[in-house]
Amino acid sequence: MARYEIFVTYKKGIFDPPGATAARALTSLGYSEVEDVKIGKYITLDVADGPDEAARVREMCDKLLANPVIEDYRIVEAQGSVSAG
Amino acid sequence: MRFGVVRFPGSNCEQDVVIACRYLGFDVDYIWHGDTDLAGFDAVVLPGGFSYGDYIRTGAVARFSPVMGEVVRFAERGGPVLGICNGFQILTEAHMLPGAMLRNRGLKFICETVPLRVEESACQWTGVPAGTVLRIPINHNEGNYTCDPETLAAMEAAGQVVLRYCEPDGTRAPGGSAPNGAFDDIAGICNERGNVFGLMPHPERVVDPEANGTDGQTFFTRIVERLAGV
Numbered sequence: 001m002a003r004y005e006i007f008v009t010y011k012k013g014i015f016d017p018p019g020a021t022a023a024r025a026l027t028s029l030g031y032s033e034v035e036d037v038k039i040g041k042y043i044t045l046d047v048a049d050g051p052d053e054a055a056r057v058r059e060m061c062d063k064l065l066a067n068p069v070i071e072d073y074r075i076v077e078a079q080g081s082v083s084a085g
Numbered sequence: 086m087r088f089g090v091v092r093f094p095g096s097n098c099e100q101d102v103v104i105a106c107r108y109l110g111f112d113v114d115y116i117w118h119g120d121t122d123l124a125g126f127d128a129v130v131l132p133g134g135f136s137y138g139d140y141i142r143t144g145a146v147a148r149f150s151p152v153m154g155e156v157v158r159f160a161e162r163g164g165p166v167l168g169i170c171n172g173f174q175i176l177t178e179a180h181m182l183p184g185a186m187l188r189n190r191g192l193k194f195i196c197e198t199v200p201l202r203v204e205e206s207a208c209q210w211t212g213v214p215a216g217t218v219l220r221i222p223i224n225h226n227e228g229n230y231t232c233d234p235e236t237l238a239a240m241e242a243a244g245q246v247v248l249r250y251c252e253p254d255g256t257r258a259p260g261g262s263a264p265n266g267a268f269d270d271i272a273g274i275c276n277e278r279g280n281v282f283g284l285m286p287h288p289e290r291v292v293d294p295e296a297n298g299t300d301g302q303t304f305f306t307r308i309v310e311r312l313a314g315v
Contacts, residue, residue: 017187017189020190069185
């Protein structure tokens with residue numbers, strides 16, 4: 001079994017309402033150094049070993065976990081952090 | 086002529102659509118999201134609500150419901166499909182309409198009746214002249230429509246922009262009139278053929294003059310007329 005970590009973020013140029021709101025809130029809390037905030041999603045996926053494993057994880061992202069119209073995703077295979085069951 | 090209203094787990098406006106159709110004198114029935122047969126239905130409505138709890142993204146799971154494959158084929162054959170609110174979100178997720186939905190600008194859930202300008206379009210569901218201002222309620226958290234400028238230009242050229250948020254007199258404010266921040270004030274769009282129509286406002290809630298007004302009637306009556314060859 002392998003664990004994949006998936007980071008989903010808005011594509012460049014797509015307005016991020018939660019990020020913009022957090023940036024305003026941080027500024028009003030006195031953190032005037034904050035220039036930009038982007039908020040995305042973090043997903044972990046445990047999958048059984050298989051021949052097309054990585055390709056199938058990408059397919060899962062394209063199909064369901066991210067919307068390619070507005071979002072990018074980054075897949076990181078976690079090393080040695082998964083125990084079966 | 087019979088409308089079919091799809092019931093997804095988490096839909097909550099399907100009864101309003103059924104009541105609106107019956108009020109207007111049209112035959113209508115529910116379609117379970119697990120069904121794969123649309124025989125006997127002449128128009129399909131994807132209603133508002135929170136299908137599958139809006140998990141992952143609004144409409145992202147509902148688009149894989151068993152019924153959706155048949156809805157896609159129905160639309161490809163030219164069958165009229167109307168997506169209201171969550172239904173519109175499902176149509177974009179299913180790539181039956183271009184673009185996507187973001188959270189409302191300001192993160193506010195917006196529930197209010199708003200003015201909407203009818204644009205010149207290919208939409209088969211629109212029965213009032215371009216320039217008409219309709220007042221229809223919106224009720225959503227993710228209605229901040231977005232697409233890239235090239236897609237907007239292509240939609241404009243093909244007459245796919247159907248409804249825009251506007252000021253009460255039909256003009257658009259320089260900074261935008263969309264309460265949710267939607268790109269170019271877009272409230273409703275259709276596909277190139279005009280048979281698939283998605284909008285964030287809820288026309289089914291403004292059908293009975295004793296409840297809010299009648300500005301929503303046109304979409305239901307027009308598609309019935311069109312199917313009857315009028």
